[in-house]
Amino acid sequence: GVAFLRLYNGRHWLNDVIAGAGVGILSARIGYWMLPLYQRWFKWDSPCSDIMVISYNPAEHSFSINLAYTF
Known part of the structure; x- marks a missing residue:
């Protein structure tokens, strides 16, 4: 559609x-094709992972919390 x-x-x-x-x-x-190689390099053995990142934006004096869960 975009094209x-x-x-x-x-x-x-x-x-x-x-x-x-x-x-x-x-x-x-x-x-x-490279996914199995990355899994060996970075030891991505577990099927589930989660990440929480807290960041601060000094221009707007605001905080944000980002949560990513992969399964």
Whole structure:
């Protein structure tokens, strides 16, 4: 849908859209191919993990708490 709208609104040419799709597909395939290697390197043996990050934004004087749970 995004590719069609970019073409329709004249923001990209067809060659740009095809090249972008090719890069995306190739990147995903390389990522899946390298996943077992990353699991050995970083010792991702457990199927579940969770992360909590607390951050401060000095420009707006605000805190945020982010929680990510992967299963």
